[in-house]
Amino acid sequence: MLDVKVIREKTEWVCARLAARNAGDEVNIQEIIALDDARRKNLSEVEVLRANRNKVSKEIGVLMGKKQFDEANLRKQETTEIGQKISDLDKKLQEIESQREAMLLKTPNTPHDTVPYGKTSEDNPVVKTYGEKKIFSFKPLNHVELCEKLNLIDFQRATKISGRGFILYTNLGARLERGLINFLLDTHTREHGYTEIQPPLMVTQECMYGVGQFPKFRDQAYTIQEGLDAETLGKQYLLPTAEAALVNLHRDEILKEEELPKRYCAYTPCFRAEAGAAGLGTRGLIRVHQFDKVELVKIVEPEKGYEELEKLLLNAEKILQLLGLHYRVISLCTGDLGFTSAKTYDIEVWAPGQDQYLEVSSCSNCEDYQARRMGLRFKKADGTLCFPHLLNGSGTALARLYVALLETYQQPDGSILIPEVLRPYVGTDQIKI
RNA sequence: GGAAGGGUGGCUGAGUGGACUAAGGCGCCUGACUCGAAAUCAGGAGAUGUCGCAAGGCAUCCGGGAGUUCGAAUCUCCCCUCUUCCGCCA
Numbered sequence: 001m002l003d004v005k006v007i008r009e010k011t012e013w014v015c016a017r018l019a020a021r022n023a024g025d026e027v028n029i030q031e032i033i034a035l036d037d038a039r040r041k042n043l044s045e046v047e048v049l050r051a052n053r054n055k056v057s058k059e060i061g062v063l064m065g066k067k068q069f070d071e072a073n074l075r076k077q078e079t080t081e082i083g084q085k086i087s088d089l090d091k092k093l094q095e096i097e098s099q100r101e102a103m104l105l106k107t108p109n110t111p112h113d114t115v116p117y118g119k120t121s122e123d124n125p126v127v128k129t130y131g132e133k134k135i136f137s138f139k140p141l142n143h144v145e146l147c148e149k150l151n152l153i154d155f156q157r158a159t160k161i162s163g164r165g166f167i168l169y170t171n172l173g174a175r176l177e178r179g180l181i182n183f184l185l186d187t188h189t190r191e192h193g194y195t196e197i198q199p200p201l202m203v204t205q206e207c208m209y210g211v212g213q214f215p216k217f218r219d220q221a222y223t224i225q226e227g228l229d230a231e232t233l234g235k236q237y238l239l240p241t242a243e244a245a246l247v248n249l250h251r252d253e254i255l256k257e258e259e260l261p262k263r264y265c266a267y268t269p270c271f272r273a274e275a276g277a278a279g280l281g282t283r284g285l286i287r288v289h290q291f292d293k294v295e296l297v298k299i300v301e302p303e304k305g306y307e308e309l310e311k312l313l314l315n316a317e318k319i320l321q322l323l324g325l326h327y328r329v330i331s332l333c334t335g336d337l338g339f340t341s342a343k344t345y346d347i348e349v350w351a352p353g354q355d356q357y358l359e360v361s362s363c364s365n366c367e368d369y370q371a372r373r374m375g376l377r378f379k380k381a382d383g384t385l386c387f388p389h390l391l392n393g394s395g396t397a398l399a400r401l402y403v404a405l406l407e408t409y410q411q412p413d414g415s416i417l418i419p420e421v422l423r424p425y426v427g428t429d430q431i432k433i
Numbered sequence: 434g435g436a437a438g439g440g441u442g443g444c445u446g447a448g449u450g451g452a453c454u455a456a457g458g459c460g461c462c463u464g465a466c467u468c469g470a471a472a473u474c475a476g477g478a479g480a481u482g483u484c485g486c487a488a489g490g491c492a493u494c495c496g497g498g499a500g501u502u503c504g505a506a507u508c509u510c511c512c513c514u515c516u517u518c519c520g521c522c523a
Binding site for chain 2: 040043044046047048050051053054056057058059060061062064065072073075076077078079080082083254383385
């Protein structure tokens with residue numbers, strides 16, 4: 001969440017940045033400031049009363065020691081009155097604080113000054129491209145046709161056993177998916193210096209708040225416990241992304257400066273309810289409820305946040321380069337930025353069978369927005385505490401990568417050529433009927 | 434799932450209603466001694482919030498929450514978590 005101090009001191013800048021990202025009507029900076037003013041006023045009143053009570057209580061202790069019980073009893077009445085005032089004011093204060101907290105949790109991050117201004121995804125500029133669209137001597141098939149022909153995915157049975165939006169890889173199709181996962185993990189851990197993590201697939205509500213999924217995207221999350229009320233603490237949610245687990249690894253901790261940067265990498269399935277996306281029903285792998293993803297997360301000193309974002313992007317790009325796929329990188333404009341992000345690059349890979357670019361990675365610097373939500377700090381050499389920048393990026397999403405791979409490497413005879421780097425992982429150089 | 438016992442500062446560990454302003458030890462920082470270090474001696478040191486130009490003051494913090502009390506690390510209740518034992522289990 002945003003720092004209230006910054007909101008108070010740079011109010012105009014914050015409002016302008018939030019307006020640029022089309023923050024909704026639910027965000028009201030003036031109201032946050034008003035609540036904060038009310039909080040301060042009430043707080044100092046309560047504190048004066050408390051100081052008073054502490055003082056008198058101490059005096060009572062002394063009187064009791066001297067066995068001056070009458071005098072002590074007199075003073076007790078005094079503190080009882082003060083106590084009543086305190087609990088009344090305290091109640092009011094708690095109400096104000098929870099409103100203030102709720103407003104802050106609903107307020108998205110402020111875009112970095114280098115983020116291009118724009119309203120929608122139409123306004124996202126392309127910042128670089130790699131390779132070019134492959135020319136085919138025949139009409140390339142799309143991945144659904146290829147998967148069915150080559151028996152890589154069984155769409156009918158996936159729907160039968162799990163419903164719409166699930167994938168059932170079979171035979172070489174399954175091995176290709178597993179091979180890709182291993183290739184991605186190996187590349188990031190061995191070549192790029194990330195520490196491999198295998199997190200639980202379910203996390204607590206606190207983690208969902210910390211990462212910024214809640215409260216805004218609560219309806220996107222799957223939970224599998226029934227019969228408990230929604231506010232029950234300890235209730236668990238299926239990961240919408242491994243980011244939700246990785247970013248929370250050090251929640252409520254104070255890291256040492258020399259421990260930074262931390263780089264984590266994890267493969268997990270990702271579960272998304274995609275509420276409200278019904279009807280977007282693209283057949284195949286483009287939009288599903290469960291997909292595999294390898295996620296990268298970094299915890300870094302604030303001064304290095306943006307330098308590390310560029311490196312993170314390069315780490316993700318490297319995957320597509322090694323696989324010989326054509327892609328472009330776009331910089332999300334202010335209006336298209338994710339809730340927690342201050343700056344985001346998307347990587348879009350070319351899928352010839354779809355005749356379109358598919359988003360396979362999103363690399364963001366959330367600055368200290370998430371760290372603040374989850375109470376993650378580090379201690380600087382001079383002893384002061386500081387919120388680190390949290391970065392996350394897909395390295396990459398698997399399902400769409402799979403699409404691009406099949407569609408790019410299809411041959412005139414309907415077979416698929418496996419790129420060199422993947423052959424040890426798949427155990428074959430081509431997939432044919 | 435059942436039973437019992439724990440959770441105190443960076444770590445260890447004492448504290449069972451009023452000097453806890455959380456002892457002592459270890460580690461840490463500063464200074465003295467030293468050419469320098471070790472050892473020794475002296476001193477210092479938390480977080481959050483808030484008020485203040487500042488010096489500094491005040492409040493809160495002993496796993497979390499609620500309660501009893503004039504006053505809670507300490508008493509009561511609920512929850513989380515760890516350890517051990519039992520049951521179940523890939």
